[in-house]
Amino acid sequence: MHMSTSALAAATGLGLTALGAAPATAAPAPAPVSSASYSGSTGSAAEAKADQAFFEAVIKSVAEKRAANPNGPAAVTVVYNASQAPTFSSQIASSTQIWNSAVSNVKLQEGSASAADFTYREGDDPRPGHRGSHANTDWHGKGYIFLDYAQSKQYDPIRITAHETGHVLGLLDHYEGPCSELMSGGGPGTSCTNPNPDAAERSKVNQLWVNGFAKALDKALQKADR
Numbered sequence: 001m002h003m004s005t006s007a008l009a010a011a012t013g014l015g016l017t018a019l020g021a022a023p024a025t026a027a028p029a030p031a032p033v034s035s036a037s038y039s040g041s042t043g044s045a046a047e048a049k050a051d052q053a054f055f056e057a058v059i060k061s062v063a064e065k066r067a068a069n070p071n072g073p074a075a076v077t078v079v080y081n082a083s084q085a086p087t088f089s090s091q092i093a094s095s096t097q098i099w100n101s102a103v104s105n106v107k108l109q110e111g112s113a114s115a116a117d118f119t120y121r122e123g124d125d126p127r128p129g130h131r132g133s134h135a136n137t138d139w140h141g142k143g144y145i146f147l148d149y150a151q152s153k154q155y156d157p158i159r160i161t162a163h164e165t166g167h168v169l170g171l172l173d174h175y176e177g178p179c180s181e182l183m184s185g186g187g188p189g190t191s192c193t194n195p196n197p198d199a200a201e202r203s204k205v206n207q208l209w210v211n212g213f214a215k216a217l218d219k220a221l222q223k224a225d226r
Contacts, residue, residue, distance in 0.1 A: 038133045038151060038160050038185045055170040055208075057143045061117040076106045076209055078168065081116035088122055088147045088161060095161040098195055099169065102202045106169060106209040118168055119144040120161075125151075132186075133160050135167035143168070155186055156193040170208040171201055 062078055082092045096108045113119065125132055125148045133148045145164045152160060163185050177184030179192035182201055186192075197205070 038148075038155065038163060052172075055167065058117050058168050075104060077109050078106060079109050079111040079115050079117050080119065080168075081111060081113045082120045083113060084144075085120035085122040085147055087149075088120065088152070088157065091147075091152075091157045091161045092120055094158045094195070095165050098158075098162050099165060099197075099205075102197050103169070103205045103209070105206045108165070120147060121145070122147045122149065124149050133164055135164050155190055156195065158195040159193055160185075162195045162197070166197065166201065166205075169205045171197075171204060 058078060062076055080092075080096075082089060085092065096110070100107050121144050123146070125134075125146065132151045133146055135145050136143060145161075145168070147157070147161060147164070159182070163182055166183055171183050173185055174181060174183045175185055175187035177187060179188040179194050180198050182194065182197040184192075
């Protein structure tokens with residue numbers, strides 16, 4: 001069955017519950033929601049929902065490209081742009097290498113801003129009462145990772161970057177975990193410098209990008225076929 005690129009791209013509004021479709025009448029856009037700061041003490045339900053929305057936003061972006069090129073490589077490619085985080089260029093490169101070595105079903109690749117599925121940004125966290133790096137989504141298929149200057153001087157910046165990138169790949173915070181667990185973030189304290197996901201985290205990402213992505217792509221193709 002042959003479907004045009006435009007038809008497939010238009011068909012990939014995947015109906016992801018956290019993203020939703022635009023209403024017929026104008027309504028205030030939801031405020032951007034971020035996951036907890038890297039050094040948070042607990043992961044709330046709202047934070048977990050925000051993390052899931054970011055993952056689903058990336059899935060949707062990748063699915064549009066994948067549907068347009070269904071005969072591409074088996075491993076899914078997630079494109080990022082780091083032009084807005086020049087201070088962290090080496091940490092982002094290290095995080096990318098870590099994840100690309102750790103998992104086989106998804107690969108991270110740097111690209112232009114226009115082609116990116118997500119971006120990295122840097123600065124001082126402007127949110128009242130907050131300080132820290134976080135993953136952010138606007139609930140409409142756009143997301144970015146914010147890397148905080150002050151926090152990167154207190155905690156290992158490569159671990160921070162790899163941890164936040166874990167949200168892009170579908171992992172949730174687990175602050176009570178040990179230092180060997182990447183998604184424990186700042187929970188184990190500032191002495192923890194491990195930037196690598198453990199075996200369970202690697203397995204989870206590989207599982208998500210086999211089954212989770214396949215389901216998202218199936219929905220895209222089914223809509224295009226109607």
